[in-house]
Amino acid sequence: MDRISAMRAFVHVVQDGSFTRAAERLDTSPQLVSKHVSQLEQHLGVRLMNRTTRRVNLTEAGSRYFESARQVLADIEDLENQIGDLQPEASGLLRISAPVSFAIHHMEPLLRGFRQAHPGVEVDLQLNDRKVDIIEEGFDIALRIGRLRSSSLIARRIAPVRLAFCASPDYLDRHGEPHRPEDLQHHHYLHYSYLDSNAIPELQKWFTGANGARRVMMSNNGDVLVSAALSGAGIALQPTFLTGPAIRQGRLKVILQDYEPEPMALYAVYAHRQLVASKVRAFIEFMDSFFDQLPDWDPDH
Template sequence: MDRIDAMRAFVQVVQEGSFTQAANRLDTSPQLVSKYVSQLEQRLGVRLLNRTTRRVNLTEAGEGYYQSAQQVLADIEDMESQLGDLQADARGTLRISAPVSFAIHHMAPLLSAFQQAHPGVKVDLQLNDRKVDIVEEGFDIALRIGHLRSSSLIAKRIAPVRVVLCASPDYLQRHGSPEQPMDLIDHHYLHYSYMDPGLGGSALKCLQRNRQPLSMVSNNGDVLVAAAISGAGIALQPTFIAGAAIRKAQLQVVLPDYEPEPMALYAIYAHRQLLASKVRSFIDFIDGYFGDPPYWDEF
């Protein structure tokens, strides 16, 4: 027995005053309505209705159950209505995890435009370069940069991420501009401590075999790009951070023919089925937003 269907049948019988009229309202047979009510009484162990040939009347137990059943059915209808609204019109709080530097440089205009398009959505943006557990930590979406590995999560590729070696014109004038990867061995290397281990290439290997101690190590790419602009050494950084400085000639790309294989920006989320409208709306909105190639590569 479906408890909700039985409850609906009972409430309809009380409101209509007969099994036949209740069956008409529910678009079913009087026999099925009677069966539902009888099964409900058997389950509860009490008589809910006194039946006569002309009318049905509530018992004392039926009166109390009727009031409660009405409230339960109203709550269910309200809940379903709210869920329907969520699917029809994106609303609620959207929790997003994003890499620090990427978010600082590129997320504000995106989120502003998204909220103008979906004013019912409140955004909770948390910046972190570590790999968050979106399910355990309660995120709807995580933006991740790298080479995607197998996962039970759903991943949507958003944009390519180009990574370049770069240094200031002053540094290259003082130390020489490398012409092949082996020339990097004696250069000052500004190392990003969260560098994707899958980021290969002969240039990176030469930097990692640097004969001198690392000039600087940081877990923040903006710091390393700023250090490179000031002449501290050569940095291996994504163009979404370094692109503006390259465009202004504050940095020069080194060994462009030996760039590592491009990475990508992904939107990661937990489920493909029954996706909340706030999540689906954001995925649809961010897809193609940055361009391909993205605007930060225009230098």
């Protein structure tokens, strides 16, 4: 029996309230979690918990063991972190998944600086706007933009991401500038197909409803939609890390500012809090300091 794994399984079952949720957090199966707990009980010679179909109740022995086991695991994590700080310079292959347009416009200077600081790390950057399965597809880190739902993954917030409605001056001269959502019924909308309308429910009404703007184009790539907006094809809702330069140059104009969605964020997502590889820890810390202030891509910076 791996006593530490069994102890960790037991603690997570207590903290998360079920074998299923503990398994999700530990990235394993409920059956294996149950096996670990049973082996621990057999090793100790006492029942630690009473299981029912709906809940888990600790026995008196389980309550005492839980407090001590939790402290032991915390001490182990502290020790691992201390040893990690003593490890040699970060090295090895670092596999990163990142959104296509963000990576094209902003990742090269970040990676150049990181490689200068950590020459022992080889970077494999894969661009994809879908949400990759970090563990199944073998990524160390995934960069994601949005409002993250709770999951068993660890997410570090890196920078704010502002979404702004914009259109070209030529388009606004021809169609008029909308000042309220009610003004959109005679306008054209350039839709980003990966945008979660559940997170921004107003878009359903303003841009796809009977009295909303008419969707004339949709794409899963923001650069294509920004290019279409620059050519006068319609209104786009895009992050300012793409539209900022064109807005500063006057080639795009921000509209409907009073109705902008709440800002989203850029996150670094990785699989485990414990035993984080030095290359992963180094990249996250470097990226956090790289985007330490309000990102200079925003036109209001």
